[in-house]
Amino acid sequence: xxxxxxxxxxxxxxxxxxxxxxxxxxxxxxxxxxxxxxxxxxxxxxxxxxxxxxxxxxxxxxxxxxxxxxxxxxxxxxxxxxxxxxxxxxxxxxxxxxxxxxxxxxxxxxxxxxxxxxxxxxxxxxxxxxxxxxxxxxxxxxxxxxxxxxxxxxxxxxxxxxxxxxxxxxxxxxxxxxxxxxxxxxxxxxxx
Amino acid sequence: xxxxxxxxxxxxxxxxxxxxxxxxxxxxxxxxxxxxxxxxxxxxxxxxxxxxxxxxxxxxxxxxxxxxxxxxxxxxxxxxxxxxxxxxxxxxxxxxxxxxxxxxxxxxxxxxxxxxxxxxxxxxxxxxxxxxxxxxxxxxxxxxxxxxxxxxxxxxxxxxxxxxxxxxxxxxxxxxxxxxxxxxxxxxxxxxxxxxxxxxxxxxxxxxxxxxxxxxxxxxxxxxxxxxxxxxxxxxxxxxxxxxxxxxxxxxxxxxxxxxxxxxxxxxxxxxxxxxxxxxxxxxxxxxxxxxxxxxxxxxxxxxxxxxxxxxxxxxxxxxxxxxxxxxxxxxxxxxxxxxxxxxxxxxxxxxxxxxxxxxxxxxxxxxxxxxxxxxxxxxxxxxxxxxxxxxxxxxxxxxxxxxxxxxxxxxxxxxxxxxxxxxxxxxxxxxxxxxxxxxxxxxxxxxxxxxxxxxxxxxxxxxxxxxxxxxxxxxxxxxxxxxxxxxxxxxxxxxxxxxxxxxxxxxxxxxxxxxxxxxxxxxxxxxxxxxxxxxxxxxxxxxxxxxxxxxxxxxxxxxxxxxxxxxxxxxxxxxxxxxxxxxxxxxxxxxxxxxxxxxxxxxxxxxxxxxxxxxxxxxxxxxxxxxxxxxxxxxxxxxxxxxxxxxxxxxxxxxxxxxxxxxxxx
Numbered sequence: 097x098x099x100x101x102x103x104x105x106x107x108x109x110x111x112x113x114x115x116x117x118x119x120x121x122x123x124x125x126x127x128x129x130x131x132x133x134x135x136x137x138x139x140x141x142x143x144x145x146x147x148x149x150x151x152x153x154x155x156x157x158x159x160x161x162x163x164x165x166x167x168x169x170x171x172x173x174x175x176x177x178x179x180x181x182x183x184x185x186x187x188x189x190x191x192x193x194x195x196x197x198x199x200x201x202x203x204x205x206x207x208x209x210x211x212x213x214x215x216x217x218x219x220x221x222x223x224x225x226x227x228x229x230x231x232x233x234x235x236x237x238x239x240x241x242x243x244x245x246x247x248x249x250x251x252x253x254x255x256x257x258x259x260x261x262x263x264x265x266x267x268x269x270x271x272x273x274x275x276x277x278x279x280x281x282x283x284x285x286x287x288x
Numbered sequence: 289x290x291x292x293x294x295x296x297x298x299x300x301x302x303x304x305x306x307x308x309x310x311x312x313x314x315x316x317x318x319x320x321x322x323x324x325x326x327x328x329x330x331x332x333x334x335x336x337x338x339x340x341x342x343x344x345x346x347x348x349x350x351x352x353x354x355x356x357x358x359x360x361x362x363x364x365x366x367x368x369x370x371x372x373x374x375x376x377x378x379x380x381x382x383x384x385x386x387x388x389x390x391x392x393x394x395x396x397x398x399x400x401x402x403x404x405x406x407x408x409x410x411x412x413x414x415x416x417x418x419x420x421x422x423x424x425x426x427x428x429x430x431x432x433x434x435x436x437x438x439x440x441x442x443x444x445x446x447x448x449x450x451x452x453x454x455x456x457x458x459x460x461x462x463x464x465x466x467x468x469x470x471x472x473x474x475x476x477x478x479x480x481x482x483x484x485x486x487x488x489x490x491x492x493x494x495x496x497x498x499x500x501x502x503x504x505x506x507x508x509x510x511x512x513x514x515x516x517x518x519x520x521x522x523x524x525x526x527x528x529x530x531x532x533x534x535x536x537x538x539x540x541x542x543x544x545x546x547x548x549x550x551x552x553x554x555x556x557x558x559x560x561x562x563x564x565x566x567x568x569x570x571x572x573x574x575x576x577x578x579x580x581x582x583x584x585x586x587x588x589x590x591x592x593x594x595x596x597x598x599x600x601x602x603x604x605x606x607x608x609x610x611x612x613x614x615x616x617x618x619x620x621x622x623x624x625x626x627x628x629x630x631x632x633x634x635x636x637x638x639x640x641x642x643x644x645x646x647x648x649x650x651x652x653x654x655x656x657x658x659x660x661x662x663x664x665x666x667x668x669x670x671x672x673x674x675x676x677x678x679x680x681x682x683x684x685x686x687x688x689x690x691x692x693x694x695x696x697x698x699x700x701x702x703x704x705x706x707x708x709x710x711x712x713x714x715x716x717x718x719x720x721x722x723x724x725x726x727x728x729x730x731x732x733x734x735x736x737x738x739x740x741x742x743x744x745x746x747x748x749x750x751x752x753x754x755x756x757x758x759x760x761x762x763x764x765x766x767x768x769x770x771x772x773x774x775x776x777x778x779x780x781x782x783x784x785x786x787x788x789x790x791x792x793x794x795x796x797x798x799x800x801x802x803x804x805x806x807x808x809x810x811x812x813x814x815x816x817x818x819x820x821x822x823x824x825x826x827x828x829x830x831x832x833x834x835x836x837x838x839x840x841x842x843x844x845x846x847x848x849x850x851x852x853x854x855x856x857x858x859x860x861x862x863x864x865x866x867x868x869x870x871x872x873x874x875x876x877x878x879x880x881x882x883x884x885x886x887x888x889x890x891x892x893x894x895x896x897x898x899x900x901x902x903x904x905x906x907x908x909x910x911x912x913x914x915x916x917x918x919x920x921x922x923x924x925x926x927x928x929x930x931x932x933x934x935x936x937x938x939x940x941x942x943x944x945x946x947x948x949x950x951x952x953x954x955x
Contacts, residue, residue, distance in 0.1 A: 133946065139354065146352035149423040189423045276349035276422075281360045 140250060141179035141258055147209055147233060147248065148188040150277035154270045157231040164192040165207060170223065171213030173197060186278060205230040212236040214247070222242055230268045242285055249269070251282065258282035297474045302465055308460040310454060317450040321443070323343055328442055332371075332414055336432050339369060340418035344430040347386075348422040356386055363388040366432070371793045373413070374433040377420070380400040385428065385547035402429050412436055472485060474505045479511060492519035493531035507559055550945050560658035563645065566622055568594040569652060580638070580658055588593075606631045629661075636662045694785050695813070701781045708775040713765055720760045727753060788813070801835045801842075804872050804879055811847035812870070815855060822859055827869040833879045844921045846928065849917050850883040850941050857887025857939060878926065878944040888940050890932040 149163050165188060169175065183193035197208065204210060204223065210232050212223060217238050223243040227234060234246045241249040242262035247269065249260040258276075264286025266273050278284050290298060317838075341919035343363055350359035355538065359377055363386055366372045375388040376399040384399040404426065407416035413433050421427040475496075482496045494516050554561055560577030562807045564570055567851075569592045569764065578585055583600045602608040611630065618626055623642055630638040639657045646933045647654040725752065734741035741747040812826070836843075851868070860868035863886065872880040890898060899918040932939040 117322040124419075143353060144347075144349065147423065147429075150349060186425075188425065257354075273347070276346065277348070277353075279362075280349045280353045 122151075135178070135258070137175045137261070138178040138182070141175050141182040143250070143257065143259075144179065144209060144211060144235065145183050145188075145193060146184060147235065147277070148191075148193065150274035151209075151233050151266075152272035152274075153208055153231050158191070163189060163209045164194045166194045166196050167196040167209045167211065168196045168203060168207030169211045169213065170198040170216055172215035201226060205232065207232055209233045209235060212238065212241075213237055220246075228265075228268060233266070233269070233271055244248070247273075253282060255265065262286045296875060299475050301469050301473060302462065305461055305465040305469075306458055310458055313457050314450075317446075317453065318776045321446045321450065323720050324446060325439070325443060328439060329414075330410065330441065332434060333359045333416065336372070336407070336416045336434050337418060338429045339366065339372065340416055340432050343375065343377075343432070344418050344420035344428075345527055346429070348420050348427055351385060351420060351428045352422060355788060359386040360388075367391070371432075371434045371438055372432055373397075373435045375429040378426050378429040378431065382429075393939075397433070399431060409436070416441075417954060425743045426635070449499045451585075452672055472504070475508060478563060479504075479508060480816075485800070486515065490522075492516075497628055511821060532751050557657075558659065560660075561623060562594075562597070562656040564594050564656070565653040566619070566651060568592055570597065577658065586894050598807060604632050604634070618654065622654065627908055630658075636660060637665050665743065669869045694788075697814075697816070698782050699780045701785070705775055705782075706901060707779045708778065711771045712768055712775070715764055715771070717763060720757050723753075724757055727757075801837050802840055803835050804881060804945075806828055806839075807843050808847060808870055808872060808881060811844050811851055814844070814848050822855065823866065824855055825865065825867045827867060829869060829871045831873050833872055833874040836879050836945045838945055839872055839925050842924055843943075846917045846920055846943055847881065847883075849913050850943070851912065853941070854883045854885035854887065854939075857885045857889075859887075859950060861936070874947070875944075875948050880942050880944050882940055882942040884938065884940040886938040888939075889935045889937040890930065896933065897928065901930070 100234065115207065119165060144167055148167075153165075167179070169179065173179075179195050183195055186193050196203065198204060198207065198210070201223075203225050209232070210227060213222065214237050218222060218230070220236070220238060220241070222246060224234065224237055228245060233248065234241075235248045235250065236246050237250045244263065245265055247262055248263045251258050251260055259281040260283050261273060261278060261281045262285040263278075267286070292303075293502045295303070298338040298850040343366065346365070347359045349355070349364040350362060359376040363375050366375055366388055367390070367714045371389075371788075372566070373390045373395040376397075377385040378399075379385045382402040384402075387397065387399055389397050405417055405418045407414060409415075412435065414436055416432045418432075420430055423695050429570050431549060433839060445501060453574075481495050482494055486494055496516065497506045498505050498512075512558045518851075554572070557574070557576065557577070561574045562577050563572035570588070573588060575585075577583075579590055581597075581601050581604065583597060587596065587600065598612065602611065614626070614628060623643065626640070626642045628640045630640050632638065637660075640656060640658050641654045642654050644651045645655050663954065729740075730746070731738075731750075734744075734747070737789050742750065806831075855867045858868060865886075867886055869882075869884040871880075871884060873880045873882070899914050918928045921943055926944045929942050929944070930939060931942070
C-alpha cells in the first residue's frame with residue numbers, strides 16, 4: 097500500500113514539474129521575444145519622453161504655462177524617426193513635446209531635456225559646462241557621464257536599458273526628480 | 289394555516305407574538321446585515337482602490353521605464369494585504385506587464401482583459417481596475433483581485449449574531465408573552481373551561497367570574513347572560529319535554545290501543561276490508577278480505593300493488609269489465625262513495641262499498657269493504673216471498689173473517705131453519721096419519737058389511753074419531769104452515785147474507801167512492817149477531833162527512849176487525865154496561881172513523897207493538913189482525929192509530945181515510 101502511495105506521489109510530482117517547466121519555458125521565450133522586438137532607440141525615445149513625467153522643471157524654465165517641453169538631440173541622431181513618432185500628439189502636464197535637433201550651442205539652454213549623443217563625447221565637458229546652471233535635464237549614453245556633470249545616463253545591463261541618476265547635478269540644475277524615477281534607476285548618485 | 293385552525297388561543301397568541309417579534313427582528317437584522325454588507329463591500333472597494341492607487345503610483349515609473357523587476361517588487365508589496373490574492377499591472381497597450389499571485393494560492397491566475405477602471409464582484413472575488421496615471425497620462429492599469437472570504441466570514445458572523453439575537457429575543461419574547469398573556473388568555477381559557485363543563489355536564493347554573501372591564505369582561509357578562517337564558521329555557525324545555533313525553537306516551541298508548549282496536553275491528557268484522565292510497569297502493573286489509581276473494585296471504589303480503597290483487601279477483605267475477613272500469617272511475621274521483629253489487633261466477637253475491645279515506649280534508653286513499661250478501665239475498669228473497677204470502681194470507685184471513693161472520697150469521701139462521709125443520713119433522717112424525725090408516729084398514733075389512741060395521745060398536749066410534757082426527761090434522765097443518773113460513777124467512781135471510789158477502793168478495797181491490805156511513809153500517813151488520821148476543825150497547829155518533837175513495841173491501845176488513853176487537857174487549861170485562869161507540873168525523877182532508885170501547889184497554893208497554901205482526905193479547909189470536917189492518921190503512925193512503933189510557937180503561941182505534949175529490953157516490 098505504502099509503495100502504491102509513494103508511486104502516485106512521485107508521478108504527481110513529475111507531472112507538476114513538467115508542467116512548471118513548460119510554463120517557464122513559454123514565458124521565458126515570450127520575454128526574449130518582447131525585448132528583441134523593441135529596438136533600442138525606440139525604447140530610449142520613449143524613456144526620453146517619460147523623463148518629462150518624472151522631472152519637474154522650475155517655472156522659469158517655461159515662458160508660459162503652456163509652453164512645450166523641448167527635447168533636444170545633440171550630435172548624431174540615432175533615434176531616426178522614433179523620437180518624432182513617440183512624442184507625436186503627446187503632452188505631459190498640459191505641455192506639448194517638441195523634438196529639436198541641436199545645431200548651435202546656444203540652443204542647448206532652450207532645451208528641457210538634452211540628449212547628448214555619443215558622438216559628442218569629446219566636447220562633453222564643454223557642453224555640460226554650458227548647461228550646468230540651466231534647468232536642463234542632460235541625458236547621455238556616454239560612460240562616466242554623471243561623473244562629468246551629467247544627470248541621467250543610459251546604460252545597458254543584462255540586455256536591458258538601465259538608468260544612472262546623479263541627484264546632485266540635478267539639484268544644481270534646479271530639477272526635481274521624482275522618487276519614482278529614482279526607484280527604477282540602476283544607481284542613484286549624489287544623494288544627500 | 290392548519291395550525292391556526294386547531295391550536296388554542298394561547299398557542300396562537302404565542303405564535304403571533306413570536307412571529308411578529310421574529311419577523312420584526314429578522315427585518316431589522318436583515319437591514320443591518322445588508323447595510324453592513326454593502327458598507328463592507330464599499331469599504332473593500334475603497335480599500336482596494338487605495339491599494340491600487342498606491343501600487344499604480346509606485347509602479348508608474350517601472351511601467352514607463354519598462355522595469356519589470358521594480359514593478360514586480362512594487363506589486364509584491366501586496367503581500368501585506370492578506371485579502372488580495374492576485375494582481376496585475378497592464379501596460380498602456382493593455383498587455384499584462386507583471387502578475388502577482390499571493391504565495392500559497394494554488395489556483396492559476398490568468399489576468400483578465402484590461403479595463404481602465406471599475407470593479408466587479410464575482411462569486412468568490414472582488415476584481416478592481418484602476419488606471420495608472422502619470423502627469424495626466426494614463427500609462428497603464430492595475431488590477432487587483434481580492435478574496436471575498438472576509439466578506440463571507442463577516443456574513444457568517446452576522447448570521448450567527450442574527451440567529452443568536454433572534455433566538456434570545458424569541459426566548460425573551462416567549463417568556464414575556466407567557467407571563468403577560470395570562471391577562472388575555474386566562475379569562476378566555478376560563479370561559480372555555482366553563483363552556484366545556486357546561487357542555488359536558490349540561491349544567492347551566494355555572495357562571496364565569498368577571499375580572500376586568502375590557503371586551504372580554506363584556507363577553508363574559510354576555511356569556512353569563514346567555515347561560516342564564518339557556519338555563520331558563522332549558523328548564524322550560526325540560527318541563528315541556530316531560531309533558532310532551534307524557535303526552536307522547538299517552539298518545540302512543542292510545543294509538544296502540546286504537547291500532548289494536550282497528551286491527552281487532554278489521555279482523556272481527558264480517559266484511560272483507562281493503563285500504564288503498566290514492567295511487568292504488570295497498571295500505572291495509574284484513575284476513576276476511578283474503579279469504580273472501582281466496583287470495584293467498586303470501587301474495588297479498590308480498591305485493592303492495594292493487595293490480596295484482598285485482599288480477600286475482602277478476603277471474604272470480606261474472607262481469608270483470610264493469611268491475612275494473614268502476615275501480616278506475618273511483619280512483620279518478622277520490623271524494624266519491626260507491627256502492628256496488630258484485631256477482632261471482634260461483635253464485636256468490638258480494639256488496640262492494642267504498643268510502644274515501646280522509647285525513648283532515650285531504651283524500652289519502654279509499655277503504656273498500658266487501659260483504660258476502662249471498663245468504664242475505666237468499667233470505668231477502670225468501671222474506672219477499674213470505675211477505676207476499678203473508679199478505680195474501682192476511683187478506684185471506686180478512687176475507688175469512690168476513691166469511692166467518694157470514695157463516696156465523698148463516699149458522700145462526702140455520703139453527704132456526706133446523707129448529708123449524710125439526711119441528712116440521714116431529715110434527716110430521718107425530719102426525720095422526722097412521723090412525724087414519726088404521727081406520728082405513730078397519731073400514732076396508734068391513735067393506736062388505738059397512739052398515740053392519742057402522743052399526744057395530746066399533747063403527748059407532750068412527751065418526752068421533754074422524755072428527756078428532758080432522759081437528760088434529762087441521763092443527764098440524766096450521767103448525768107446519770107456520771114453521772114453513774119461519775123456514776122460508778130464515779132461508780131468505782141466508783140468501784140476503786150470502787148475497788152481501790158475494791157483493792164484498794166480488795169488488796175487492798177496486799177503488800171507488802163510498803159514503804162512510806154505509807161502510808160503517810155494513811161492517812156493523814156483519815158483526816150484528818155477536819153484538820146482540822152479548823148485549824153490548826152500540827152508540828152511533830155520526831157527523832156529516834164527505835165521501836171517501838177507497839177499496840171498500842179493505843175498509844170493511846179493517847172496520848169489521850176493529851168492531852170485533854172492540855166487542856171482544858168489552859166482553860172480557862166484568863163491567864155491567866158494555867158499550868161500543870162508533871164515531872164518524874172529519875179533520876182536514878181526512879175522514880175519521882173511531883171505534884171506541886170501554887173494554888180491557890191496552891197497557892202502555894204494548895202500545896208500541898200493538899200493530900206489530902204476530903202481536904196479540906187474546907188467547908188463540910193469530911196476531912195479524914191489527915197488523916194487516918194497519919198495512920191496509922196505509923195502502924189506502926190513511927192511518928190507523930190507537931189511544932188508550934191504560935188497562936181497564938178502554939181503547940179508541942181511529943181509522944183516517946183521505947177525502948175523495950169526487951162527488952158522485954155509489955150507494
